[in-house]
Amino acid sequence: xxxxxxxxxxxxxxxxxxxxxxxxxxxxxxxxxxxxxxxxxxxxxxxxxxxxxxxxxxxxxxxxxxxxxxxxxxxxxxxxxxxxxxxxxxxxxxxxxxxxxxxxxxxxxxxxxxxxxxxxxxxxxxxxxxxxxxxxxxxxxxxxxxxxxxxxxxxxxxxxxxxxxxxxxxxxxxxxxxxxxxxxxxxxxxxxxxxxxxxxxxxxxxxxxxxxxxxxxxxxxxxxxxxxxxxxxxxxxxxxxxxxxxxxxxxxxxxxxxxxxxxxxxxxxxxxxxxxxxxxxxxxxxxxxxxxxxxxxxxxxxxxxxxxxxxxxxxxxxxxxxxxxxxxxxxxxxxxxxxxxxxxxxxxxxxxxxxxxxxxxxxxxxxxxxxxxxxxxxxxxxxxxxxxxxxxxxxxxxxxxxxxxxxxxxxxxxxxxxxxxxxxxxxxxxxxxxxxxxxxxxxxxxxxxxxxxxxxxxxxxxxxxxxxxxxxxxxxxxxxxxxxxx
Amino acid sequence: xxxxxxxxxxxxxxxxxxxxxxxxxxxxxxxxxxxxxxxxxxxxxxxxxxxxxxxxxxxxxxxxxxxxxxxxxxxxxxxxxxxxxxxxxxxxxxxxxxxxxxxxxxxxxxxxxxxxxxxxxxxxxxxxxxxxxxxxxxxxxxxxxxxxxxxxxxxxxxxxxxxxxxxxxxxxxxxxxxxxxxxxxxxxxxxxxxxxxxxxxxxxxxxxxxxxxxxxxxxxxxxxxxxxxxxxxxxxxxxxxxxxxxxxxxxxxxxxxxxxxxxxxxxxxxxxxxxxxxxxxxxxxxxxxxxxxxxxxxxxxxxxxxxxxxxxxxxxxxxxxxxxxxxxxxxxxxxxxxxxxxxxxxxxxxxxxxxxxxxxxxxxxxxxxxxx
Amino acid sequence: xxxxxxxxxxxxxxxxxxxxxxxxxxxxxxxxxxxxxxxxxxxxxxxxxxxxxxxxxxxxxxxxxxxxxxxxxxxxxxxxxxxxxxxxxxxxxxxxxxxxxx
Numbered sequence: 039x040x041x042x043x044x045x046x047x048x049x050x051x052x053x054x055x056x057x058x059x060x061x062x063x064x065x066x067x068x069x070x071x072x073x074x075x076x077x078x079x080x081x082x083x084x085x086x087x088x089x090x091x092x093x094x095x096x097x098x099x100x101x102x103x104x105x106x107x108x109x110x111x112x113x114x115x116x117x118x119x120x121x122x123x124x125x126x127x128x129x130x131x132x133x134x135x136x137x138x139x140x141x142x143x144x145x146x147x148x149x150x151x152x153x154x155x156x157x158x159x160x161x162x163x164x165x166x167x168x169x170x171x172x173x174x175x176x177x178x179x180x181x182x183x184x185x186x187x188x189x190x191x192x193x194x195x196x197x198x199x200x201x202x203x204x205x206x207x208x209x210x211x212x213x214x215x216x217x218x219x220x221x222x223x224x225x226x227x228x229x230x231x232x233x234x235x236x237x238x239x240x241x242x243x244x245x246x247x248x249x250x251x252x253x254x255x256x257x258x259x260x261x262x263x264x265x266x267x268x269x270x271x272x273x274x275x276x277x278x279x280x281x282x283x284x285x286x287x288x289x290x291x292x293x294x295x296x297x298x299x300x301x302x303x304x305x306x307x308x309x310x311x312x313x314x315x316x317x318x319x320x321x322x323x324x325x326x327x328x329x330x331x332x333x334x335x336x337x338x339x340x341x342x343x344x345x346x347x348x349x350x351x352x353x354x355x356x357x358x359x360x361x362x363x364x365x366x367x368x369x370x371x372x373x374x375x376x377x378x379x380x381x382x383x384x385x386x387x388x389x390x391x392x393x394x395x396x397x398x399x400x401x402x403x404x405x406x407x408x409x410x411x412x413x414x415x416x417x418x419x420x421x422x423x424x425x426x427x428x429x430x431x432x433x434x435x436x437x438x439x440x441x442x443x444x445x446x447x448x449x450x451x452x453x454x455x456x457x458x459x460x461x462x463x464x465x466x467x468x469x470x471x472x473x474x475x476x477x478x479x480x481x482x483x484x485x486x487x488x489x490x491x492x493x494x495x496x497x498x499x500x501x502x503x504x505x506x507x508x509x510x511x512x513x514x515x516x517x518x519x520x521x522x523x524x
Numbered sequence: 525x526x527x528x529x530x531x532x533x534x535x536x537x538x539x540x541x542x543x544x545x546x547x548x549x550x551x552x553x554x555x556x557x558x559x560x561x562x563x564x565x566x567x568x569x570x571x572x573x574x575x576x577x578x579x580x581x582x583x584x585x586x587x588x589x590x591x592x593x594x595x596x597x598x599x600x601x602x603x604x605x606x607x608x609x610x611x612x613x614x615x616x617x618x619x620x621x622x623x624x625x626x627x628x629x630x631x632x633x634x635x636x637x638x639x640x641x642x643x644x645x646x647x648x649x650x651x652x653x654x655x656x657x658x659x660x661x662x663x664x665x666x667x668x669x670x671x672x673x674x675x676x677x678x679x680x681x682x683x684x685x686x687x688x689x690x691x692x693x694x695x696x697x698x699x700x701x702x703x704x705x706x707x708x709x710x711x712x713x714x715x716x717x718x719x720x721x722x723x724x725x726x727x728x729x730x731x732x733x734x735x736x737x738x739x740x741x742x743x744x745x746x747x748x749x750x751x752x753x754x755x756x757x758x759x760x761x762x763x764x765x766x767x768x769x770x771x772x773x774x775x776x777x778x779x780x781x782x783x784x785x786x787x788x789x790x791x792x793x794x795x796x797x798x799x800x801x802x803x804x805x806x807x808x809x810x811x812x813x814x815x816x817x818x819x820x821x822x823x824x825x826x827x828x829x830x831x832x833x834x835x836x837x838x839x840x841x842x843x844x845x846x847x848x849x850x851x852x853x854x855x856x857x858x859x860x861x862x863x864x865x866x867x868x869x870x871x872x873x874x875x876x877x878x879x880x881x882x883x884x885x886x887x888x889x890x891x892x893x894x895x896x
Numbered sequence: 897x898x899x900x901x902x903x904x905x906x907x908x909x910x911x912x913x914x915x916x917x918x919x920x921x922x923x924x925x926x927x928x929x930x931x932x933x934x935x936x937x938x939x940x941x942x943x944x945x946x947x948x949x950x951x952x953x954x955x956x957x958x959x960x961x962x963x964x965x966x967x968x969x970x971x972x973x974x975x976x977x978x979x980x981x982x983x984x985x986x987x988x989x990x991x992x993x994x995x996x997x998x
């Protein structure tokens with residue numbers, strides 16, 4: 039693996055560009071470069087691992103009992119990645135992608151815009167694998183924008199990357215296996231968690247029970263039992279929470295909750311929120327890939343064929359960015375995508391591709407068992423996806439509230455793009471990453487239609503901000519000059 | 525729900541909503557039929573300029589029309605604030621066309637002189653400034669700025685808030701608004717018109733076509749001619765920064781929210797709306813040469829949209845001769861002309877005839893080869 | 897409020913927060929360095945002046961915007977803290993033009 043630190047060291051062309059450096063990316067890079075493809079891995083973080091294996095090469099938490107064996111398993115993938123023949127550009131941003139085509143201004147190859155150390159360059163690539171992973175589902179409750187309110191994932195990052203843990207009085211609230219995992223890891227590290235407020239709807243147990251058999255046969259069972267056991271004798275756990283509010287002026291001071299008719303309140307210095315993770319569709323959306331609404335996972339998922347190719351030729355997606363399935367599935371799907379790309383690019387015959395893919399598909403099926411149980415059990419309650427209190431901020435960047443959105447919908451703004459124009463929601467620096475699901479579900483609920491019919495914000499490049507100066511340094515053409523200087 | 529409106533306006537963009545608002549103020553019962561959330565909407569994607577200084581070369585009446593609208597804009601802004609409480613942040617401090625070479629200066633000065641030399645063209649004030657003169661008003665300009673043309677009639681507005689205000693104003697005046705109703709057919713029916721689509725149908729005594737690029741298809745159905753085509757423009761938008769630029773330039777402006785917008789480009793690529801780096805680069809490069817402090821600003825979004833362009837670039841306003849009661853209204857300056865549309869054009873439509881003064885905007889001109 | 901575990905206190909990096917001296921660990925992002933130094937709020941919003949602090953720590957939420965060595969609107973969670981770095985609260989919208997050239 040060749041580490042690229044300067045824009046000038048990037049090759050002008052690659053066979054396969056992989057966006058992200060988590061398990062899917064690392065597995066894909068190793069597979070693809072072993073098959074002879076010229077591979078470039080582009081990732082914004084300084085070290086490989088993505089989020090799930092964040093900091094795995096640099097963490098101070100070397101006592102393996104704290105982060106757990108599932109985390110440390112990631113080292114094998116990292117070692118294989120480091121040993122492979124790919125180019126790796128850490129601290130680099132992919133900011134634009136123009137698919138290949140015959141229209142004027144397009145070429146036979148995909149144009150990928152990459153920014154590294156303050157310099158932007160277009161690269162010609164034949165195939166792109168987008169492996170952006172997941173991000174936390176938004177958790178819009180009154181007060182969620184107060185300093186001192188973070189995601190459970192953030193606390194995990196602070197622990198993994200820097201050995202920093204909550205001090206003072208910390209409360210974790212929400213639902214999902216990651217919630218328990220984070221609580222267990224923090225306790226193992228010696229942090230005090232005052233309480234866990236569990237918002238898993240009681241009714242979910244019944245719905246999930248139909249799939250319990252598959253869960254019992256799955257790899258999740260061992261992990262899950264261990265987590266449940268670990269959490270005994272630990273922080274106070276309050277189940278069946280139906281409403282939450284973070285209180286405070288310039289900082290969170292307390293969390294208040296409801297369990298049906300009963301109320302509770304606890305002072306805290308830190309509130310960690312989590313209600314599952316969802317695919318990070320910012321890049322696939324901006325490229326123009328088609329997405330479908332997954333009614334079980336309650337999120338957008340890029341539409342893909344059996345080789346994980348999206349609706350845009352040459353663009354495929356692997357890992358949690360294509361649908362939440364966990365780290366082991368991510369690695370296998372990275373391998374599958376790499377095999378598909380290798381055949382497309384002529385490095386493998388289709389027969390050979392299919393032969394190599396067979397065990398990968400079996401592994402994917404094995405890792406997929408038990409997911410449905412988890413998806414149904416931890417499906418977040420509607421009131422935490424469609425906030426009721428009108429003062430709840432929905433778009434954090436532009437400070438647009440649930441009440442403002444409801445008003446605008448009532449007055450004829452029928453979808454997220456009209457709402458964006460009327461209220462500016464989705465126009466801030468995060469470009470809708472933290473509000474798009476809430477807005478889509480709010481509009482669907484209010485209009486009595488499905489999220490699928492409502493759609494989502496139209497995303498555009500740059501995928502992450504780049505400076506005006508960087509854009510100004512990209513190559514220009516005579517036609518472009520004529521289009522501007524008139 | 526409005527079942528038999530006096531007038532149905534097809535298209536709820538800046539043109540349609542301004543006209544609908546103006547009609548409703550005259551007491552008409554108006555219905556607006558609009559498309560869905562993902563429609564091509566020039567109304568959501570424009571540079572928000574109220575611009576006079578370069579309008580009308582080739583049609584002096586267009587210069588007068590733009591000037592008149594610019595002068596009526598404060599009345600529109602006040603009306604919208606009264607009716608809806610929304611402040612559209614109208615700013616008319618004058619605007620600059622900045623030039624990055626002597627060649628560009630000469631071209632622009634010549635065009636402005638020729639514009640005002642046309643018979644019947646309004647004589648609006650403007651100043652030609654060299655680098656130093658420009659720097660006195662805009663201290664942050666870069667060395668490469670050769671000079672500028674300043675016109676006190678130019679300005680800008682928060683066009684997204686304008687769009688919202690027009691929709692709220694329509695609602696306040698009882699205009700029926702039906703989204704997700706794209707019109708497939710318009711037919712004469714019992715002295716009026718029947719408009720239909722997959723969503724059903726509406727019958728209306730009169731109809732106004734303000735459907736942007738959709739006008740090309742709809743106009744012939746009622747004996748009108750609106751040969752508009754898409755003209756692609758790309759725009760760069762930065763993060764919010766502290767205010768530093770009060771005046772709009774024709775290619776750079778800072779919004780009242782703080783973001784800086786940079787343009788402007790023109791390409792004939794059909795309905796393609798991809799953002800393309802070479803064009804973005806040229807615009808970004810010129811912006812940095814104009815205001816070097818923009819070099820380090822973070823771009824949060826680039827987008828492209830389609831102007832609604834007639835063959836000569838001028839509006840088409842016309843009542844159908846074969847189907848009286850059917851009107852078309854189309855232009856590519858829906859922000860500048862919003863005041864004219866709401867306060868002048870709409871009342872004419874309500875009264876049932878467009879005046880002689882607007883005859884120059886008839887589509888008939890497009891059949892006649894232009895005089896040399 | 898975050899604190900540093902004993903296994904993570906080697907390899908210190910000295911930087912300043914709004915002029916006050918602070919110590920971080922090499923490899924910390926600026927955002928985590930702030931949190932570990934007891935600073936939970938790093939900016940005020942341009943829209944309303946509300947106090948905000950890091951939320952996701954993975955580059956998605958843009959809440960951790962801070963001024964670093966005079967340049968505003970930097971995502972603190974994506975930048976490694978360095979010796980001598982000057983980190984300041986981002987108050988409202990970033991100011992262009994007053995910053996040192998990049």
